[in-house]
Amino acid sequence: MRExxxxxxxxLDNGAHFEYHTSTVKRAKADSAVxxxxxxxxTPYEAALDGEDxxxxxxxxxxxxxxxxxxxxxxxxxxxxxxxxxxxMSVIPIEATQQAAKTLLQHIKDYKIDVRDQLDKExxxxxxxxxxxxxxxxxxxATLGLTDxxxxxxxxxxxxxxxxxxxxxxxxxxxxxxMKQARAKVDEAYRMLIK
Numbered sequence: 001m002r003e004x005x006x007x008x009x010x011x012l013d014n015g016a017h018f019e020y021h022t023s024t025v026k027r028a029k030a031d032s033a034v035x036x037x038x039x040x041x042x043t044p045y046e047a048a049l050d051g052e053d054x055x056x057x058x059x060x061x062x063x064x065x066x067x068x069x070x071x072x073x074x075x076x077x078x079x080x081x082x083x084x085x086x087x088x089m090s091v092i093p094i095e096a097t098q099q100a101a102k103t104l105l106q107h108i109k110d111y112k113i114d115v116r117d118q119l120d121k122e123x124x125x126x127x128x129x130x131x132x133x134x135x136x137x138x139x140x141x142a143t144l145g146l147t148d149x150x151x152x153x154x155x156x157x158x159x160x161x162x163x164x165x166x167x168x169x170x171x172x173x174x175x176x177x178x179m180k181q182a183r184a185k186v187d188e189a190y191r192m193l194i195k
Contacts, residue, residue, distance in 0.1 A: 018053065028193065042193060045189035047189075062171065086108060086144065100143040101140075101144060104140050
């Protein structure tokens with residue numbers, strides 16, 4: 001008598017793989033001959049499928065992601081406000097204001113900060129940008145009355161960078177390939193049951 005060599009399930013995506021095996025377990029348990037004669041194979045198969053289910057349900061969204069998005073939105077809003085304020089002040093017909101705004105506009109152009117950049121890239125640019133504004137351009141910032149805005153931008157940027165670092169630290173030990181391992185166990189238990 002010829003044996004079934006196996007059914008290739010590797011190409012199925014995770015949802016289809018789980019559904020196939022869930023259906024197979026259900027049918028095997030419903031068949032009295034299979035459920036009584038093959039208990040020693042059906043039980044580990046069902047246990048392996050439960051393991052796959054546990055891994056499949058695991059959320060991939062980090063709890064800090066929402067906080068990072070909120071913090072990033074705040075720093076982007078503050079940066080845009082700062083940039084727009086400097087542009088608006090560059091046309092005020094007061095010599096000191098125009099000179100300070102002209103210097104700060106060049107500073108903005110030099111950094112080419114794009115709020116749509118990757119979070120880490122934006123954090124690094126803004127950290128250096130705000131350090132300049134608090135240091136060598138502090139006089140121009142004060143002339144335009146934007147010291148509080150710059151401080152708020154630096155604080156929001158630091159919060160975003162800290163949250164990103166916390167998320168990275170929390171995920172550094174995350175195990176990868178758990179679904180692949182769980183699927184392999186289910187497929188092996190299935191193969192033993194079919195055999």
